[in-house]
Amino acid sequence: ELKVEQNPLFLSMQEGKNYTIYCNYSTTSDRLYWYRQDPGKSLESLFVLLSNGAVKQEGRLMASLDTKARLSTLHITAAVHDLSATYFCAVEYGGTSYGKLTFGQGTILTVHP
Amino acid sequence: NAGVTQTPKFQVLKTGQSMTLQCAQDMNHEYMSWYRQDPGMGLRLIHYSVGAGITDQGEVPNGYNVSRSTTEDFPLRLLSAAPSQTSVYFCASSYQIGYTQYFGPGTRLTVL
Numbered sequence: 001e002l003k004v005e006q007n008p009l010f011l012s013m014q015e016g017k018n019y020t021i022y023c024n025y026s027t028t029s030d031r032l033y034w035y036r037q038d039p040g041k042s043l044e045s046l047f048v049l050l051s052n053g054a055v056k057q058e059g060r061l062m063a064s065l066d067t068k069a070r071l072s073t074l075h076i077t078a079a080v081h082d083l084s085a086t087y088f089c090a091v092e093y094g095g096t097s098y099g100k101l102t103f104g105q106g107t108i109l110t111v112h113p
Numbered sequence: 114n115a116g117v118t119q120t121p122k123f124q125v126l127k128t129g130q131s132m133t134l135q136c137a138q139d140m141n142h143e144y145m146s147w148y149r150q151d152p153g154m155g156l157r158l159i160h161y162s163v164g165a166g167i168t169d170q171g172e173v174p175n176g177y178n179v180s181r182s183t184t185e186d187f188p189l190r191l192l193s194a195a196p197s198q199t200s201v202y203f204c205a206s207s208y209q210i211g212y213t214q215y216f217g218p219g220t221r222l223t224v225l
Contacts, residue, residue, distance in 0.1 A: 004155075031211060042203060043156075043216040050211055088155055092210065099144060099163050099210040100171060103155035 002027050004091050006104035013079045013111050021107045023072040023089035031092035032072045033101070034063050036085045043088070046074075079111045114139050119204050119217035126194040126224045134189040134220050136204030144207045145187040146171070146214075147179065149200040156203065162187055163210065194224045 003026040013019050023032070034046040047056045049065040049072060056063050060083065062075045072089055086106045093100040120135045138145065146161035148171075158171030160179040168179050176198060178190040187206075191198060204217040 033214065035214075042218050043205075043214075045213045045215065048211065048213055090156075099146075099161050099169070101146070101158055102172065103148075103157070105153075105155045 002029070002091060002093055002102045004089060004102050004104040006087075006089060006107050009105060009107060011107055011109045013076070013109065015080055015111055015113055016078050018078065019076050021074040021076075021087055021089075021109075023074070023091075023104055025070050025072075025091045025102075027093075028067070028070075029091045029093065030065075030067045032065050033090040033092070034072070034074055035088045035090065037088065037106070038085050046087075076109075079109075081111050081113065084109055084111045116140065117204055117206050117215050117217035119202075119220050121220060122218065124220060124222050126191075126222065128194060128196060128224060130194050132191050132194065134191070134202055134204075134222070136187045136189065136217060137185050138187075138206040138215070139185065140206065140208075140215070141184060142206035142208050142215075143184070144210045144212075144214075145181065146205050147177070147187070147189045148203045148205065149173065149198075150203060150219075151200050159189065159202075191222075196224045198222065199224045 032049045035043045047063040052067040054065045090101045090103045117138045147159040148156040162168045162181040202220045205214045207214040
């Protein structure tokens, strides 16, 4: 069974600071997804990482994937209040379970002035 | 494009009732999926489909049925509602697996 663990689960940051959210998973996979969810809203796709060493950046967010360590990181640079949200990673099973995603528990990020 | 639409937005059922949550997309996406989200938990995959006529079970399929007769529609059927099925349900679609997933607005379901 694929397990996906995010840490921290709660993150309180000051504006302007940098921080990293970690996503660890338990079995081999080379497809990982990051999403953002605002309170009471649906999910928005942030990044799709499809190979070892993949790195993608959008604004103040940068995601990377290390399939050998079974680890993805979401790095936040110079946080601003608008980044306050819940961030989820999701890992796709490989092989015969093509298309099956398992989500982490989510990291609730709050950015303070 | 309307994107991914879900109906209804809210629903209250009594234990034992059945109902269908509707999901439609107008982007000609092959991959569609249903998730449920419970407080304090991430999303859990219920069923998914990689194309019309092809469906498979996710992590928590019990009590739910799906079918995919067209590319556009992917309805989720609750056979006999139970209080444990109280949740927010999201439908999502993508061009294929491995591409950006687009989520619908969600259906908030309460089973009494």
